[in-house]
Amino acid sequence: MRPLVATVDLSAIRHNYAVAKRCAPGRQAFAVVKANAYGHGAREVVSALHDEADGFAVACLEEAAEVRALHADARILLLEGCFEPSEYLIAAQLRLDVAVQGPEQAHALLETQLPSALNVWLKLDSGMHRLGFSASAIRDWHPRLKQAKQVAELNLMSHFACADVRGDSLNEDQVECFLGLLDLDFDQRSLANSAAVLTIPAAHMDWVRPGIMLYGATPFADISAVELGLRPALNLEAQLIAVRDVPVGESVGYGARWVAQRPSRIGTVSCGYADGYPRHAPSGTPVLLGGKRVPLAGRVSMDMLAVDLTDLPSASVGESVELWGAHLPVDEVAAHAGTIGYELLTKITARVPRRYRN
Incomplete structure (x- = not known):
């Protein structure tokens, strides 16, 4: 056998998940396991966190189906949402939480007859300008989705552009944009990625989404994983x-x-x-x-x-x-x-x- 191997320490991943939870006391955490758990093996990582993670986050339906096969009860968040109207049916069958990041996805959701309602995470573009609705569009869509029969929970999420750069003014702007919608009746809110979990307590909200930190790497250029209390996995x-x-x-x-x-x-x-x-x-x-x-x-x-x-x-x-x-x-x-x-x-x-x- 060719002498090359990647050895994954699952106890390190459990340790790093616990660090995320300690950073955000009282909050729940989606363990981000997209991209085959950042190359570590989604099947093994989900199994290792089976009894510890509050939920898991993935990028696509194929990843979600793999997680669901391993965990019958976990909340599984589909971060990019559904790409075709028919995928909402699959999402309902898999009992997923689904991001809705634009009007096309929102219209497709409202036009689909579902066997059961979905937990929907309406995505706010708080400043990254990659995916999501503007704050004013969130206000327009909120009442339409809140009363829709396809929607169980209506939640709010967003994503940082520069959380890995401590002190960047855009971080504060994005938090303020997100907090500017607190008057709307959302069931749950989520904003913090790994960098924000570690350094922006104001962003912790109801759910945090630790990703790279789970695997013992740092999101920062100027703080090592060891300094953050993380163990390489x-x-x-x-x-x-x-x-x-x-x-x-x-x-x-x-x-x-x-x-x-x-x-x-x-x-x-x-x-x-x-x-x-x-x-x-x-x-x-x-x-x-x-x-x-x-x-x-x-x-x-x-x-x-x-x-x-x-x-x-x-x-x-x-x-x-x-x-x-x-x-x-x-x-x-x-x-x-x-x-x-x-x-x-x-x-x-x-x-x-x-x-x-x-």
Whole structure:
């Protein structure tokens, strides 16, 4: 078997969910498990949180159906709503909470005969300008949906654009926009994503929606997961499969971009961009070998990457290499690659086996 595995610590996910609940005392929390639980395995994560999560949030009906098969009673929030009128029937059969983010979805809902009413989350565009109704449109739609036979609970939700940037003025503007609708008779309200759960108590409302924090990564550029009390949930581990000496002036990898400036010792690691490691990660991006950071050398290949072992002469073939995880934060690797931990976690491909620890 190729020596590459993603080991998921389910106890860390339970711990991180508990952190979210402690940050927002008295509130309920949808555990966000879209995108295969951010690459960690939706089936396993939902099972791990079965008796602890107040609900789960997903992006599409396919994800919702998978969660419902695992949990007969959980509230499941469909974050982007229904894309076709017929999907409301499926949503009713699955007993979902459904976001309604625009007039097309609202009209389709009101025109559909449902076997049972849905909990509807009317989405406010409070300033991100991606999805949702304006505040004035919310006021227009509220009475129409409140009395509709297709609607059980009528709830209000929105989403932050800059909650991961502490002190950004847009955060305050979005909270004020949301609070400006408190006079309307909504049953439940939800605004806070992970960053807001951690740092914007005024946004906690009735339900919070922890996502990236569940998996032990930070939503902030300037606060680490460890500082936030989060535990990394996924360890991506490969192996050193070859070691060679490279003379001064010789190159390593595709494009010959990395050239030895000194007599060098180069190791080859069993992970590449077809496994989800970022191809654009530059030379110098760290991996962990023998408890020490060593830098990438040259371009990441489809199935392998090279590291400079010159300052770690004891390294030998067969040793374990942590690409990110318990001792090398995914956020640190992401920063070197010019991206965010979210992307690295969700891009781990299906050919990488997942192993689970409870």
